[in-house]
Amino acid sequence: GYAAGPIEYTYASAQQAVDRLRLQYRQLGLKPGDRVALAFDSRLDVYLHLLALNAGGASIVPLNMAGSDAEVLHIIRHSESVLMSGSGEHMGRLQLRARAAGRGRVVSAAGGDHVR
Numbered sequence: 001g002y003a004a005g006p007i008e009y010t011y012a013s014a015q016q017a018v019d020r021l022r023l024q025y026r027q028l029g030l031k032p033g034d035r036v037a038l039a040f041d042s043r044l045d046v047y048l049h050l051l052a053l054n055a056g057g058a059s060i061v062p063l064n065m066a067g068s069d070a071e072v073l074h075i076i077r078h079s080e081s082v083l084m085s086g087s088g089e090h091m092g093r094l095q096l097r098a099r100a101a102g103r104g105r106v107v108s109a110a111g112g113d114h115v116r
Contacts, residue, residue, distance in 0.1 A: 007044055014048065021052030028083060028107060032057025035079050039063045039086030039094045049085065065090050069097065076101040083107065 009017070030036065036058045040046040053060055061079040063072055063086075076084065076097055082104040086094045095106045 009044070014051075017048045018051045018055060021048055022055045025052060025056055025058070025083075028105065030056055030058055030083060033059070034083065035059045035061050035081040037061040037063050037076055037079060037081040037084045037094075037098075039065050039084065039090040041087060041089070043087075045087075063094075065093065069093070072097045073100055076103050 025036075030053075034057075036053055038046070038049065038053075038060060040049070050060060061075065061081050063075055063084075065072065065086075072093070080103075084094050084098050084104065084106040086106070086108070088108060091106070091108050098104065098106050
């Protein structure tokens with residue numbers, strides 16, 4: 001869910017969060033050129049993930065989770081994403097679509113600045 005109050009980052013703390021995420025994505029086996037499908041709502045932590053994935057050389061595949069199951073499945077299949085990452089509210093649907101597509105691993109980014 002969303003934070004109860006405002007979230008603030010300094011440039012330094014944002015850079016630290018991006019560095020942590022980049023390392024975590026690398027530890028998941030992500031390599032430069034890999035595609036990662038993202039299922040996030042519009043919030044600050046999305047940008048931390050975008051920056052971390054870009055810094056690691058990944059290509060980002062945005063998923064519109066408001067779309068139909070068929071649309072999400074089509075994007076996952078045809079993007080050749082090796083990893084799917086999303087916020088908590090999208091995890092169940094994301095896991096089902098990834099499994100149906102026979103595609104990579106799904107990780108939760110529910111904590112904002114970390115993946116698991």
